[in-house]
Amino acid sequence: MTRRIGITNQKGGVAKTTDTINVAGALAAQGESVLAIDMDPQGYLTHRLGYEDAYASDPPSLYDALESPNEYDVADLVVHHEEFDLLPANIDMFRLEQDLIASGMRPRMRLPLLLEGVDEWDVILIDAPPSLGPLNDNVVLATEELLVPVEADDSSQLALNHLLRQLDTLEDNYSTTIDIAGVIVSNVSYPLDNEQEAAIEWYDERFEGHVPVWVVRTRAAIKRAMKEGGSVFADNAEEVDMTDVFAEIATEVADG
Numbered sequence: 001m002t003r004r005i006g007i008t009n010q011k012g013g014v015a016k017t018t019d020t021i022n023v024a025g026a027l028a029a030q031g032e033s034v035l036a037i038d039m040d041p042q043g044y045l046t047h048r049l050g051y052e053d054a055y056a057s058d059p060p061s062l063y064d065a066l067e068s069p070n071e072y073d074v075a076d077l078v079v080h081h082e083e084f085d086l087l088p089a090n091i092d093m094f095r096l097e098q099d100l101i102a103s104g105m106r107p108r109m110r111l112p113l114l115l116e117g118v119d120e121w122d123v124i125l126i127d128a129p130p131s132l133g134p135l136n137d138n139v140v141l142a143t144e145e146l147l148v149p150v151e152a153d154d155s156s157q158l159a160l161n162h163l164l165r166q167l168d169t170l171e172d173n174y175s176t177t178i179d180i181a182g183v184i185v186s187n188v189s190y191p192l193d194n195e196q197e198a199a200i201e202w203y204d205e206r207f208e209g210h211v212p213v214w215v216v217r218t219r220a221a222i223k224r225a226m227k228e229g230g231s232v233f234a235d236n237a238e239e240v241d242m243t244d245v246f247a248e249i250a251t252e253v254a255d256g
Helices: 018-029 044-049 060-068 092-100 106-115 134-143 154-175 194-207 220-227 243-255
Strands: 001-009 034-038 086-087 121-125 145-151 179-188 213-217
Touching: 001 018, 001 134, 001 243, 018 034, 018 121, 018 145, 018 179, 018 220, 018 243, 034 044, 060 092, 060 106, 092 134, 106 121, 106 134, 121 134, 134 145, 134 154, 145 154, 154 194, 179 194, 179 243, 194 213, 213 243
Parallel strands: 001 121, 001 145, 034 086, 034 121, 145 179, 179 213
Antiparallel strands: none
């Protein structure tokens, strides 16, 4: 079965898109076929991978498929990146988010309907928007399994608690179970200051015995790989010590 993983945090600037690209790249490097889906109306994943034209393209797009999920085949909307496949975001998704907000609870099932029966890939990674709105809920309900990027600071701890409460609400309203597959503490600089050290300890204690917590250090090589439109596992990427961390995350994702 295709495994679906949502990558979500309503707080911006926590390296959500960076983690999506590098986990996808790690999975592909391990021989998995991967589809990355950009559910953020801002289209950061789409732009980072070099598909600006797809973001502004005419219909059909992911926007249209989410408007009428029974009328579109996901494979027809996918573009092919050198490392993995991408279902790009579209600028019209800004309008969709407002429509869903006004439409109640059932529109939160658009993405689950669209992905129903999709099994062409080993793993589907979905980059969620930085909000707790209906598009993020669609990601959560379509995957029911999440990687949560955070930063080593107090505000990320608060945001994580808000996310966990939202997951409880979705579980109650939709009679489902939503699991966290792991927490990725991103943009960590060493030597640690007191705030970073305390935050990492908090994540370790909060999730000890339940899910893994990975630490991704700030590295210029990661940023340079993104500027080149790929992951640190791309053929032209330079060596960097964080590949081991992303490979470990990918193994966790692939093994389930």
